[in-house]
Amino acid sequence: MKTTTAIDVMNKDDLIVIAGAGGFIAGALARYFHDKGFTRIRAIDRKPVPQWYQRVPGVESISMDLSVQENAVKAVEGAVEVYNLAADMGGMGFIENNRVDCLRSILINTHMIEAAYRAGTARFFFSSSACAYNTTLQQDPNVRALKETDAYPAMAERGYGWEKLVSEMFCQEYTAERGLETHIARFHNVFGPNGTWFGGREKAPAALCRKAVEAIDSGKYEIDIWGDGHQTRSFMYISDCVYGIDRIMHNDDLIATPINLGTSELVSINQLVDYIEEIANIKMNRTYMLDAPRGVAGRNSDNTFIKEVLGWEPSTPLKEGLKSTYAWIKEQYYDRKAGKAVVRD
Ligand code: NAD
DSSP: OOOOOHHHHSOTTSOEEEETTTSHHHHHHHHHHHHTTOOOEEEEESSOGGGOSOOOTTSEEEEOOTTSHHHHHHHHTTOSEEEEOOOOOOSHHHHHHOHHHHHHHHHHHHHHHHHHHHTTOSEEEEEEEGGGSOGGGOOSSSOOOBOGGGGOSOOOOTTHHHHHHHHHHHHHHHHHHHOOEEEEEEEOOEEOTTSOOSSSOOOHHHHHHHHHHHHHHHSOOEEEEESOSOOEEEOEEHHHHHHHHHHHHTOGGGTTOOEEESOOOEEEHHHHHHHHHHHHTOOOEEEEETTSOOOOSBOOBOOHHHHHHHSOOOOOOHHHHHHHHHHHHHHHHHHHHTTOOOOOO
């Protein structure tokens, strides 16, 4: 099977535009392409540049709100490839309580895709989400893994999931009607160093790692867990995510074709806490917060299609990814305590 990535089809000085690059995944993507030797990367985020999670030397970094049409036009000027990962999002606590903000990310997507089309961009990538899947299929922790066809009939997660589903449709119709080459990945939970770890937008792996560090620091070995701990998920390590984006963007069988990008290693939140306790070498008393946002009961990625089309799937074991994530969060925690600058919203 042919393994095509950006270096096989692009010149090193072709302009790559990455939206949302002040955040977790797009920041890692900017670093990935920079490390592959691409010399013209334009990274954009609405956050002021000093607040970006990662600053990659040599990457043009611009602070701009991409939900404003004229900014989107400026952003993609001269781009050969556009990666749109900018979105107002966070973990369950954020997306359940901020549906309007999540829905408003549609403005980013509509302006970015139209601007990319008008600018003659060769390829456009959109980061969709497993939240686009029909929620009625996710009501049991022993969930059947979700395959790409499970998005329809549509019953996506209110707010965030619907925004993703509609934006996917924009990509598909820009390809069908206007000939813009689009690629769409449905990310399942992504985790790793350089992501949000406190403040309200953090997701379960980062939040639970932080709580373990706090437990050790306070000497009170207690942990609050949202939900009953039985809800299940799969978690993809960041390096698998950025490599997967590159492979998906450069595969001709994946034009305007949404595809899962996630691991199929299903764990319950309780198992996730077990792993973190093992890494931190502690045991904590667990309190289950049954009224807290918990999302669907179970969600896993069916990787049949990605294996078939790419001969690859994300495979970093959860425990391995958690080790480096825990170590990074611990360092961040003590840096913050010492008054040093850390990754924050
Ligand atoms: P993130 O919040 O770390 O990054 C998103 C970035 O977009 C932020 O830095 C934010 O400031 C920026 N942004 C928001 N509105 C903007 C605007 N109007 N103009 C410019 N920038 C704007 O999130 P992430 O985890 O890196 O997610 C990246 C993408 O992947 C998002 O589209 C998200 O929906 C999708 N996704 C992520 C996960 C995950 O587990 N992290 C799962 C599924 C899908």
